[in-house]
Structures are given as C-alpha cells and as structure tokens.
Amino acid sequence: MRTAIVLFTRDLRVHDNPALAAACSSAERVVPLFVLDPHLHALSPNRARFLHESLADLGKALRRLGGDLVIREGDPVAETIKIAREVEAEGIAVAQDVSNYARRRERRLAEECEHHRMSLRLFPGTTVVSPGEVSPGGGGGHYRVFSPYYRAWESAKWRDEAPAPTRIALPEQIMVGRLPELPAGESPHALVGGExxxxxxxxxxxxxxxxxxxxxxxxxxxxxxxxxxxxxxxxxxxxxxxxxxxxxxxxxxxxxxxxxxxxxxxxxxxxxFPKMSTEAYRTAGDGDWRPDPDALQHWKDGLTGVPVVDAGMRQLQAEGYMHNRARLITAAFLTKHLGLDWRDGVKWFFRWLNDGDVANNSGNWQWVAGTGNDTKPYRRFNPIRQAERFDPDGVYVRRYVPELKAISGKAVHQPWRLPDTVRASLDYPAPLESHRDEAVWLRP
Structure with a gap:
C-alpha cells in the first residue's frame, strides 16, 4: 500500500497503537489525522482542554518519528474522506469504539470507503479485551454480570502489544494544520493531558x-x-x-x-447497548423519578447540606475528577434519596469529568440508580455511614468544604446535629429533604 490514513479518536499515543503500527508497517506513507468535531468539543471545556494538551503531545511524538499530526475541524467522516482523496490513500485505519457516536462514525466511514473504493480496518486498542471477544458460553451476546465476565476476561488470551513505529513518512505537500488556541477549561486543578x-x-x-x-x-x-x-x-x-x-x-x-x-x-x-447514556438498561427500575430543579441545582453546586456529598461535588468542579467512592455516594444521593433522574447526573458528570466516557460514566450511574448491571438494584448507600467508614476523621470533607474546617472528627459528617450555638456559626445549609422513606439518617 502506498498511502494510508490513521484516524486517531481515543487512542492518542504512539505506544501500543495497533492502528498506527499496522499502517506504518504496510504503507509507504502515513497520514496521522485527528478531526476536531465542534459539537463534541463544546460538551465539556475540561475535556476539550485535556484533549488539546493530548493532541499537542501526540504531535510532538509524531514529529520525532519524522511525521506530524494532521489537524482538521468539522465532520470527522467528511474530513477524513476529503484528506484520503487528496493524498490518494488506499486505506483508513481507526480504533474500534463502543458509543453511539463512534458506531455511527464507523458505519458512515464504511459506506464512504466502499463508495470511494478504499479499505477500512478497525483495530483494538480502547480496551484490554475487545468487546465481543469473550461471551457467555462462547455463543455470542454479552455478559450482564461482572463476576463471570471477569473470570472469562482474566483467562482470555490478551493480544500482544503493538510496537511503536520507528519512522513515519508523510505524503508530500500535505497541509498539517494547527490546533486551535488552548481552551480555558473550567476546573482550576485539572490534570494535564498527554501520553x-x-x-x-x-x-x-x-x-x-x-x-x-x-x-x-x-x-x-x-x-x-x-x-x-x-x-x-x-x-x-x-x-x-x-x-x-x-x-x-x-x-x-x-x-x-x-x-x-x-x-x-x-x-x-x-x-x-449503545444507548447507555439515555435509556435504562433495565427498564424495571426506571421511570419513578420526580422533577425538582431546585434540589438538582443544590446537588450540582455542592450545597445539599450533606457534607460528604457536597465534598464530592465540589471536588468534581475543582479538579474535573471525583474519587470513585464519592461518585457512588453522590450518585446514590441524587437517585435513591432525592429521587431525581440518573440522566441528569450523567449529563452533569459529563460536563465536568476529564475521564467522562459513555461506557463507564453512564454504566456506573445506571448501576447506582438500579437501572443497570447491579445484581442488587435496590441497593442503598447511606452517605453518613459511608462517610464515617471511608473518611473517619473528616479529612476529605474539610478539604473540599471549607465552611466545616472548624469541626473535628466524625462530627463534620453531621453538622446539623451540633449544638445550636455552633451550628449557627456555620455558613452551611441544612440537609435537603429526602423523598425516600429509607432516609431516616437525615432526621435531626
């Protein structure tokens, strides 16, 4: 093959990148391409910044190999086909992905490649074991419960890591393009992106x-x-x-x-089940949600009056990240105690999380809400017991809720139970009213 396109998506690296390795070994010239989709770019300023930093780092790595990262902006399929026709590429390589967006992109690429008589190859790389590689009884379908999946996953033959290319040759006279100005992001303490x-x-x-x-x-x-x-x-x-x-x-x-x-x-x-972000995986647990915009906004702002919940929500905005245990607690508070729709939580986390993706963000939200893969869908997380168990001295809470820094030990988890004179000195709200009978822990 004379010329190939490698369409980078969520594989922004040169080490163990099967699509890049295959293209470099089979083609004389390779175009490493990333297409900025303005729609996706606007969903999360934090992820836009992390993506920009990752692309800048990838470009440096490719230049060290003699190539470069070609940047375009617009519809990923249209721009990829346009570049492919300009350089007379014979094939396009892309990493397989699982979201609705990614699956539509793959289908459209396949149609366009067939129309223009180019080959399209999908490669592993976004997971350890590719989706569908292990299945219940080996008869197709997918695992709905983690434990049997994990046993199959552990015993599966993992693929060999793909070697990084030693050299990349770009087609002559191709316009590389430039990354736009670094987005500002919203979280002041977010991690820096890049391989x-x-x-x-x-x-x-x-x-x-x-x-x-x-x-x-x-x-x-x-x-x-x-x-x-x-x-x-x-x-x-x-x-x-x-x-x-x-x-x-x-x-x-x-x-x-x-x-x-x-x-x-x-x-x-x-x-x-690619509609994981918008439709319940297990419909039996869905639909019993109430509208309460004020309670939802208090939850978003970290002003629920439940310190461990507020600490998690404030960490999210400060860092574009939240500790996994806090994710479970805050998600359970929204769905199981306030009775609000898990989809609102999915959207808010997607806005802020650097690591937000459809599979894990939405999958975990549905697990907590009782609409997903939890084998105990009516499971409850008592936030006070969780806080006392996993933050026994209140260090995490005081780190992100400065109003409570003067309270020591476990008392920080239930400030509403303090004497009136102490409670009156706190610039901190009373707990939101619960809409689940099980939430007796909120009653003073």
Missing part, C-alpha cells in the same frame, strides 16, 4: 500500587491511580497498564487489575 504525562504518572503509580487494595476506598488518602483520564483518551494503552500491573505481586496490583476488568465490562455492555 508523556500519562506515562510519567503510570511509573509513579507503580511505586505506590502496593496498598491499593486497602486504600482505594479511603477518601482522605486518595490512594488511587488518577489514570482514568489518560485511559479515556487513550494517552495510555489499557493493555499496557494491565500488563505492567499484572507483573507486580500482591493484593494491591490484583485489585487494580480487577478495576481495569470493570472498565472492559462496561465497554462490552455498551457495545451491546
């Missing part, structure tokens, strides 16, 4: 992975990897991360690999 930073953080994480099994739910310790955004944008290969963690001994690395299995689990669910 370089992701690899640095992975090396650091491997030095601290040992106690992960004990600390991953500890809100104050924040003993998690913070690699989720780098996996979401493909700055890090999930296979590489799983391989290096698997090579470590102990309960901590094993527990971390299990979390990567959870990530793949939701990808194979979303591949089978």
């Amino acid at each position: 370089t930073e992701g690899k640095r953080r992975l090396r650091t994480w491997l030095r601290h992975i040992g106690p992960y099994d004990d600390l991953h739910d500890d809100l104050a310790a924040d003993g998690t990897s913070r690699l989720s955004a780098y996996l979401r944008f493909g700055c890090l290969s999930p296979l590489t991360v799983a391989n290096v963690a698997r090579a470590e001994d102990g309960a901590g690395p094993a527990a971390f690999v299990r979390q990567l299995g959870w990530r793949d689990f939701y990808y194979q669910v979303t591949y089978a």
Whole structure:
C-alpha cells in the first residue's frame, strides 16, 4: 500500500497503537489525522482542554518519528474522506469504539470507503479485551454480570502489544494544520493531558500500587491511580497498564487489575447497548423519578447540606475528577434519596469529568440508580455511614468544604446535629429533604 490514513479518536499515543503500527508497517506513507468535531468539543471545556494538551503531545511524538499530526475541524467522516482523496490513500485505519457516536462514525466511514473504493480496518486498542471477544458460553451476546465476565476476561488470551513505529513518512505537500488556541477549561486543578504525562504518572503509580487494595476506598488518602483520564483518551494503552500491573505481586496490583476488568465490562455492555447514556438498561427500575430543579441545582453546586456529598461535588468542579467512592455516594444521593433522574447526573458528570466516557460514566450511574448491571438494584448507600467508614476523621470533607474546617472528627459528617450555638456559626445549609422513606439518617 502506498498511502494510508490513521484516524486517531481515543487512542492518542504512539505506544501500543495497533492502528498506527499496522499502517506504518504496510504503507509507504502515513497520514496521522485527528478531526476536531465542534459539537463534541463544546460538551465539556475540561475535556476539550485535556484533549488539546493530548493532541499537542501526540504531535510532538509524531514529529520525532519524522511525521506530524494532521489537524482538521468539522465532520470527522467528511474530513477524513476529503484528506484520503487528496493524498490518494488506499486505506483508513481507526480504533474500534463502543458509543453511539463512534458506531455511527464507523458505519458512515464504511459506506464512504466502499463508495470511494478504499479499505477500512478497525483495530483494538480502547480496551484490554475487545468487546465481543469473550461471551457467555462462547455463543455470542454479552455478559450482564461482572463476576463471570471477569473470570472469562482474566483467562482470555490478551493480544500482544503493538510496537511503536520507528519512522513515519508523510505524503508530500500535505497541509498539517494547527490546533486551535488552548481552551480555558473550567476546573482550576485539572490534570494535564498527554501520553508523556500519562506515562510519567503510570511509573509513579507503580511505586505506590502496593496498598491499593486497602486504600482505594479511603477518601482522605486518595490512594488511587488518577489514570482514568489518560485511559479515556487513550494517552495510555489499557493493555499496557494491565500488563505492567499484572507483573507486580500482591493484593494491591490484583485489585487494580480487577478495576481495569470493570472498565472492559462496561465497554462490552455498551457495545451491546449503545444507548447507555439515555435509556435504562433495565427498564424495571426506571421511570419513578420526580422533577425538582431546585434540589438538582443544590446537588450540582455542592450545597445539599450533606457534607460528604457536597465534598464530592465540589471536588468534581475543582479538579474535573471525583474519587470513585464519592461518585457512588453522590450518585446514590441524587437517585435513591432525592429521587431525581440518573440522566441528569450523567449529563452533569459529563460536563465536568476529564475521564467522562459513555461506557463507564453512564454504566456506573445506571448501576447506582438500579437501572443497570447491579445484581442488587435496590441497593442503598447511606452517605453518613459511608462517610464515617471511608473518611473517619473528616479529612476529605474539610478539604473540599471549607465552611466545616472548624469541626473535628466524625462530627463534620453531621453538622446539623451540633449544638445550636455552633451550628449557627456555620455558613452551611441544612440537609435537603429526602423523598425516600429509607432516609431516616437525615432526621435531626
């Protein structure tokens, strides 16, 4: 093959990038291409900034190999076909993905490639084990419960990591294009994007992975990897991360690999049910939601009057990230205690999260709301008990809710139970009224 296009999507790296490796090994000239879709770019200023930083870093890596990152803006399919015709490309390579948006893009690319007599190849790379590669009984379909999926996932033969190319040759006289000005983002303490930073953080994480099994739910310790955004944008290969963690001994690395299995689990669910963000996976638990714009806004602003919930919501806005245990607590508070629709939570998290993607964000929201893959859909998370268990000294709460810094120990989790003289001195709201009978913990 003389010329090939590699359409980057959520695989913004040169290491273990099967689409890039295959194109470089089979074509004389390769066009590494990214098309900025203005619609997606506008959904989240935080992700737009992280994406921009990741693309800038990818461009530097490609230039070191003799190539460059070609940037276009507009409809990804139309712009890809336009470039392909300009350089007389014979084939297009792209990483397989699972969302509705990605599946439509793949179908449209396939139609256009057939029309213009070009080949289209889809490659793995967004997961450790590709969706559909393991299935219940080997007879197709997808796993609806995590435990049997994880057993199959662990025993599956993982693909070999793809080598990084040693050299990339661009077609002559192609206009590379420029990234637009760096978006401002909304979270002042958000992580920096890019493969370089992701690899640095992975090396650091491997030095601290040992106690992960004990600390991953500890809100104050924040003993998690913070690699989720780098996996979401493909700055890090999930296979590489799983391989290096698997090579470590102990309960901590094993527990971390299990979390990567959870990530793949939701990808194979979303591949089978791509409307995960808008439609209930399990309709029996859906529909009993009430409208309450004021309560929803208080939840968004971190002003529910329940400190651990407010701490999580404020961390979200400050960092474009929220600790996973806090995600469960805040999601359960919105759905199980306020009785508000999980879709509103999905949208708000999507706006702020650097690591927000359809499979994991929406899958976890549905799990908590009782409409997803939880085998106990009526499960409740008592936020006070959760806070006292995973933030026993109130360190996490006081870190993000400065109004409560003067309260020590477990008392910080229930400020409304303090003496009137102390409570009156706090610039902090009373708890929102619950709309579920089980929420007796909110009664003074």
